[in-house]
Amino acid sequence: MEGDQELKELYQDVLLDYSQSGAHKGKIENPHFHSRGINPVCGDEIEIAMDVKNPSGVIEKIRYSGHGCVISQASAAMMAECLEGKTPERARDLVLAFKDMMLSKTSLDLLPAELEVMKALEGVRKFPLRVKCATLAWNTIQKSFPEEKRS
Amino acid sequence: MSLDILEIRRDFPILSRQVHGKPLVYFDNAATTQKPKALIAALSSFYENHNGNIHRGAHTLSDEATTLVENARQKTADFINAPKPETIIFTRNATEAINLVAHSWGRKFLKAGDEIVLTELEHHSNLVPWQILAAEKSLKLRFIPITRVGDLDLFAARELFSEKTKLVSFTAASNVLGTLPPVLEMITLAKQFGAKTLVDASQWTPHFKTDVQKWGCDFLAFSAHKMLGPTGLGVLYGRESLLEEMDPFLGGGDMIETVELETFTPNVLPAKFEAGTPAIAEAAVFPEALNYLSKIGFAEMEAQEKILLHRALEILKNEPEIELYGSDLAEGRGGVISFNLKGLHPHDVGTSLDLEGVAVRSGHHCCQPLMRRLGVGGTARASFYFYNTLEEVEIFGRALRKTIQFFKPRLKAVGVK
Numbered sequence A: 001m002e003g004d005q006e007l008k009e010l011y012q013d014v015l016l017d018y019s020q021s022g023a024h025k026g027k028i029e030n031p032h033f034h035s036r037g038i039n040p041v042c043g044d045e046i047e048i049a050m051d052v053k054n055p056s057g058v059i060e061k062i063r064y065s066g067h068g069c070v071i072s073q074a075s076a077a078m079m080a081e082c083l084e085g086k087t088p089e090r091a092r093d094l095v096l097a098f099k100d101m102m103l104s105k106t107s108l109d110l111l112p113a114e115l116e117v118m119k120a121l122e123g124v125r126k127f128p129l130r131v132k133c134a135t136l137a138w139n140t141i142q143k144s145f146p147e148e149k150r151s
Numbered sequence B: 001m002s003l004d005i006l007e008i009r010r011d012f013p014i015l016s017r018q019v020h021g022k023p024l025v026y027f028d029n030a031a032t033t034q035k036p037k038a039l040i041a042a043l044s045s046f047y048e049n050h051n052g053n054i055h056r057g058a059h060t061l062s063d064e065a066t067t068l069v070e071n072a073r074q075k076t077a078d079f080i081n082a083p084k085p086e087t088i089i090f091t092r093n094a095t096e097a098i099n100l101v102a103h104s105w106g107r108k109f110l111k112a113g114d115e116i117v118l119t120e121l122e123h124h125s126n127l128v129p130w131q132i133l134a135a136e137k138s139l140k141l142r143f144i145p146i147t148r149v150g151d152l153d154l155f156a157a158r159e160l161f162s163e164k165t166k167l168v169s170f171t172a173a174s175n176v177l178g179t180l181p182p183v184l185e186m187i188t189l190a191k192q193f194g195a196k197t198l199v200d201a202s203q204w205t206p207h208f209k210t211d212v213q214k215w216g217c218d219f220l221a222f223s224a225h226k227m228l229g230p231t232g233l234g235v236l237y238g239r240e241s242l243l244e245e246m247d248p249f250l251g252g253g254d255m256i257e258t259v260e261l262e263t264f265t266p267n268v269l270p271a272k273f274e275a276g277t278p279a280i281a282e283a284a285v286f287p288e289a290l291n292y293l294s295k296i297g298f299a300e301m302e303a304q305e306k307i308l309l310h311r312a313l314e315i316l317k318n319e320p321e322i323e324l325y326g327s328d329l330a331e332g333r334g335g336v337i338s339f340n341l342k343g344l345h346p347h348d349v350g351t352s353l354d355l356e357g358v359a360v361r362s363g364h365h366c367c368q369p370l371m372r373r374l375g376v377g378g379t380a381r382a383s384f385y386f387y388n389t390l391e392e393v394e395i396f397g398r399a400l401r402k403t404i405q406f407f408k409p410r411l412k413a414v415g416v417k
């Protein structure tokens, strides 16, 4: 098909695949952490549940549920994959790093290696309204993390 | 006589800009319309030549600005056939106009157990002010349901009315489905029960002739920006006797007659409801928009919009992957179409069309209860105005097909759900 270059750049294959991957979709019964988020622009809701393994303290399992666009669903799926196995402290830093990238506060090169896959969302930065779709899951899970320590 | 659209488009500079390297196709007119050159020039001219605060002080600029704003009030009154300019209150937008009625009339005259009848079609701005009031005064809100094609179910409506009904507030044209509720019938029904009426004309005044005396409504609200006018200016028409009885809305400068340290007496109409410095420049130039609409003519406008609607509906009905909401006929509706590409979120449809230069709105359109009623989270919405062309509808159709062809092989739910 002629002229769908822009669509291909924005909706990269990885993104489309993650958006329909069921790997982290669902709920956790009695999760250790649970948070809900709403994108007020579209009214889309997301619920994120998280279990933390003891005694190591790393995030064992993340599940998300709700409806959303390709971008929000892909972002949630990739986020779950990236953050599982991390400590909540590291996860919190990664959330901030991802959000800075999406808000174009930092360049792509500064994205931590653990978030390599998130570069697939790079094209979204040109669409300020859609950035909210990409950050919905991240803003939502952020509510579960301890506040950053002030030094 | 049909309109010379290409000639008309020259009056709207923004229509010749490009978006993502493609000519802009602006199909988001229900959200806000574009502005003619004459209005843009008038805004500059106002600031260059006449800017002063109004109703304050005795100097030439203040006089000129005041005259322009009061002239705009008269023009607005003429445009909707209001009996007197004093019955036209300038607000920030339709939302503020509706809030003004809820605050100044509702709070004063409604009491516990009274009922307000609304409809399932309403915009949040004709829902939330009443929800706030209902919670405060223990009122009951009742909702006229819609039929499968999005018309108001008038049989069900009759059941909702009683002597408890004190206000019926409804939209004259749906911003989601294009439905045109039978305004006169609704007002007649309301009057049989002694209820007051508020018509949300936000989507009506830009497209159809408005005559508040023929309708006999008590209040009418609309926004200038949806009818070629500037942002920051809304209109509330109110029946004079009601406006007289109502309490003031906001307190401050201009709305008073005298002020003591502890008390005040309110000013006369319309100043009583216009506290503080209003949108002076915007009001002063609004007649440019009204003149433009009159020059076009509502009959010609409707004919053009019908042509566009007809073709757009034909295109949408031809795509099995598309789901249409509301009526699929071009007749008896406004130039608004809501649809979804099955299995794809409306935001993805919106972005994909935007990449082709086509601006549609996607989301809940400030009508979340209506979305729930339709069983969707949101829709994509194309809304037309007289300056749109058939060629633009074809571009929209091609962009839509491209969207389907791109996503269908890549996402398994597309076209299925």
Ligand SMILES: Cc1ncc(COP(=O)(O)O)c(C=O)c1O
Binding pocket: B030, B031, B093, B094, B095, B096, B123, B125, B126, B171, B173, B174, B175, B200, B202, B203, B223, B366
């Ligand atoms: C039917 C309807 N009512 C009210 C409004 C509110 O208009 P505004 O946002 O200008 O106050 C709108 C516009 O969004 C509308 O479509």
